Amino acid sequence: MKLRGVLLDLDGTLVDHESAAAAGLRAWLPSLGLAPTDEAVARWSTLQEAHLAAWRAGRISFAEQRRRRLRDFLGTGGSDAELDEVFAGYLTHYEREWRAYDDVAGALATIAAAGLGTAVLTNGTRDQQRCKLAATGLGGRVGPIYTIDDLGVAKPHPDAFRRACARWGLAPGAVLSVGDDHALDVLGARAAGLRAAHLDRLGRGPAGEAHRIASLAELGGLLSSGGGRDRAV
Structure with missing residues (x-):
């Protein structure tokens, strides 16, 4: 054919995407009082894939995979609205790097x-x-x-x-x-x-x-x- x-x-x-995510994360982490280390970038990438896989399988919503990623990465809780607001900070930096x-x-x-x-x-x-x-x-x-x-x-x-x-x-x-x-x-x-x-x-x-x-x-x-x-x- x-x-x-x-x-x-x-x-x-x-x-x-990989470079944008890494650069966005490094720019965002200091606003949370966290060091933008190579280890942090690698951990974020690992968590991203794990939770995106759950979303792709239809087990959770797209917004929820973001919240779960944050909870695991930061080791904290928070309401959905609070987590969404925190994640928006990362998105601002990530999108600038596209x-x-x-x-x-x-x-x-x-x-x-x-x-x-x-x-x-x-x-x-x-x-x-x-x-x-x-x-x-x-x-x-x-x-x-x-x-x-x-x-x-x-x-x-x-x-x-x-x-x-x-x-x-x-x-x-x-x-x-x-x-x-x-x-x-x-x-x-x-x-x-x-x-x-x-x-x-x-x-x-x-x-x-x-x-x-x-x-x-x-x-x-x-x-x-x-x-x-x-x-x-």
């Missing part, structure tokens, strides 16, 4: 030159992710955006990819998924019948992945070879 579209992840693929990766503009041009469409499939919330794209200059440049709010299911569940493709009007086999999380963006996509490539910016592997690129600048070579057709499932 001819490749017709590239389905892009957002955080870690188009926008440098940046698109340097290789994004070139990759979008390469995809367009190949006659392919683009869309975004993200495990973030609709409002935040649309704001993120707008703030980084990517709003209106990446095609339709599909979120958990829109689809009712998160990656890596195959239905997230199937529903995104259905809304996009493309058969799964005609779509290449590109993302930085191998389990979410690659294995999940292949389980749904899409082609997939792992964007491994930090060289974390897995080493056995045949369709791996270190930068979106390498996407052109992958597209010219058929978009990973031999590893679609």
